[in-house]
Amino acid sequence: MPHVITQSCCSDGSCVYACPVNCIHPSPDEPGFATAEMLYIDPVACVDCGACVSACPVGAIAPDTRLTDTQLPFIELNAAFYPKRETKLPPTSKLAPVLEAPVVHPRPGGPLRVAVVGSGPAAMYAADELLTQQGVRVNVFEKLPTPYGLVRAGVAPDHQSTKRVTKLFERVARLPGFSFYLNCEVGSDLTHDELLEHHHAVLYAVGAPDDRRLDVPGMGxxxxxxxxxxxxxxxxxxxxxxxxxxxxxxxxxxxxxxxxxxxxxxxxxxxxxxxxxxxxxxxxxxxxxxxxxxxxxxxxxxxxxxxxxxxxxxxxxxxxxxxxxxxxxxxxxxxxxxxxxxxxxxxxxxxxxxxxxxxxxxxxxxxxxxxxxxxxxxxxxxxxxxxxxxxxxxxxxxxxxxxxxxxxxIGYRGKPIRGLPFDDVAAVVPNDGGRVLDPQTSRPVPGSFVAGWIKRGPTGFIGTNKSCAAQTVHNLVADYNNGLLTDPVHKVASLDRFVRGRQPAVVDAAGWKAIDDAEIGRGGELRPRVKFTTVAGMVEAAACAPSPPVHQRLLAGLRR
CATH class of the missing domain: 3.50.50.60 (FAD/NAD(P)-binding domain)
Known part of the structure; x- marks a missing residue:
């Protein structure tokens, strides 16, 4: 009874590392991973252990005996990825190499602080990778009062299984050292240089928000x-x-x-x-x-x-x-x-x-x-x-x-980021492995990094951003460990006051939870949620968030 990957596959790759017999391909280390339409389970090598099922963030994997009628074609689709063989393969040791988490070398001046601009998959995967290390602080900035980017606003409403990946992102947002600054636009409310005064690095994961336009008469x-x-x-x-x-x-x-x-x-x-x-x-x-x-x-x-x-x-x-x-x-x-x-x-x-x-x-x-x-x-x-x-x-x-x-x-297109170089032809920020490059000198711009579509162009799927973000984070941590990232001018505790001084209506994690709870409540028993569709409505809902108890505020202040 082999397991089968179905339409909901997001190419996250977590299933690859969970599989004890290396029967899920292409893996993130293989050349075809970035362009593969989905991942595929080898029906001959699969040992039916089910480890991939619990690892999949979008519920795309099931035994072949439990598929719906519309999922049955995926049995053959998984098998078609692999060459025909005469004999059954024996179980093998785990072959897919797991990229080790980057080890942060502590400094006496305080923790590594990273500002992540954007809150979609690339941003949340980058935050997850950074927060594998003790003491790291990640502050995620998003211009909307709600997080998760195209998972919330770009996945079709009838693909609810794909949107399950937000459960993973919610887990990341609860990690120690993580903070949301929603309804706060970098480039308008705050500048790139101001973020660098409060962080060792700024990592942009803003996607490719513009459409490629069809240049023919009559469009418009x-x-x-x-x-x-x-x-x-x-x-x-x-x-x-x-x-x-x-x-x-x-x-x-x-x-x-x-x-x-x-x-x-x-x-x-x-x-x-x-x-x-x-x-x-x-x-x-x-x-x-x-x-x-x-x-x-x-x-x-x-x-x-x-x-x-x-x-x-x-x-x-x-x-x-x-x-x-x-x-x-x-x-x-x-x-x-x-x-x-x-x-x-x-x-x-x-x-x-x-x-x-x-x-x-x-x-x-x-x-x-x-x-x-x-x-x-x-x-x-x-x-x-x-x-x-x-x-x-x-x-x-x-x-x-x-x-x-x-x-x-006809596709998406990245747009320039204030304060960073931009390649108008490729519509990406010029970079080397996520390190932003100065086009004049071809050298890295200190403290500036990119991940996701603004780094590589609008290719791949939700989970493809995981390996993309991991590469950027590894290079960011290497620069930090090698003393190439300047220490912030301001103390950790000053950031919150500074942001709220610029944008009093900023929405934090508690505010987002209030929005989320209100939308789910509006959905009742029949719908997953009924969304707020105006910024004003979201901010009003966020304002209903209860204040944390005094002891939690004191502990938060000490952690800062």
């Missing part, structure tokens, strides 16, 4: 937006809660076919009553109940074999929604299938080949139509978007697809 017309903005709207992100999303038309067109495009298409075509059991924002649920959308078209520039979505997401989509192809696109799939050697890509193509024909669809629930080989030329419409004109890729043929809402989904 009413009725155009991006898929990532729509996901933020679904999730109640306060900056996008008021986004004007009109679902009164019958067709939505998405340009680009990555996982975010599939997320949006799935939500737009899912029965609202099913979404009412998730943490989707109320304004989005109301709009979906009134939606007139009958079809979501996902258009890709390249062919089926180059589809940007992952195989697990395609399996999840086709098991939950009606997905169809035009006859011409079926022909493209069959063509690619005849020449494709990679087994995982072949699996993707075989699923596409089994999709229904668009012309055979019969009313009922809204459907999703995938189409390929279309390069966008311009958005149609004078005063509002009415569709997109495409060139058939590689030809002079022109094709138009009408739509009432046009979304682009």
């Amino acid at each position: 017309l009413p009725g155009t937006s991006t898929a990532t903005e729509i996901v933020a709207w679904f999730n109640g992100h306060p900056e996008y809660a008021g986004l004007p999303v009109d679902l009164s038309g019958e067709r939505v067109l998405i340009v680009g076919n990555g996982n975010v495009a599939l997320d949006v298409a799935r939500i737009l075509t899912t029965e609202p009553d099913a979404l009412a059991r998730t943490d989707i924002a109320d304004h989005a649920l109301d709009a979906l109940r009134a939606s007139q959308v009958r079809e979501v078209v996902i258009a890709a520039r390249r062919g089926p074999a180059a589809s940007a979505f992952t195989l697990p997401e395609l399996i999840g989509l086709t098991s939950a929604c009606e997905v169809v192809l035009d006859t011409a696109d079926h022909d493209l799939v069959i063509r690619d299938l005849a020449h494709e050697a990679d087994p995982l890509t072949r699996n993707k193509l075989e699923i596409l080949a089994g999709l229904g024909q668009a012309c055979d669809s019969r009313g009922g629930r809204p459907r999703i139509r995938l189409t390929y080989g279309l390069t966008p030329k311009r958005v149609l419409g004078e005063h509002a978007a009415t569709g997109v004109e495409f060139a058939v890729t590689g030809t002079d043929e022109v094709r138009e697809i009408s739509a009432d809402l046009v979304l682009t989904s």
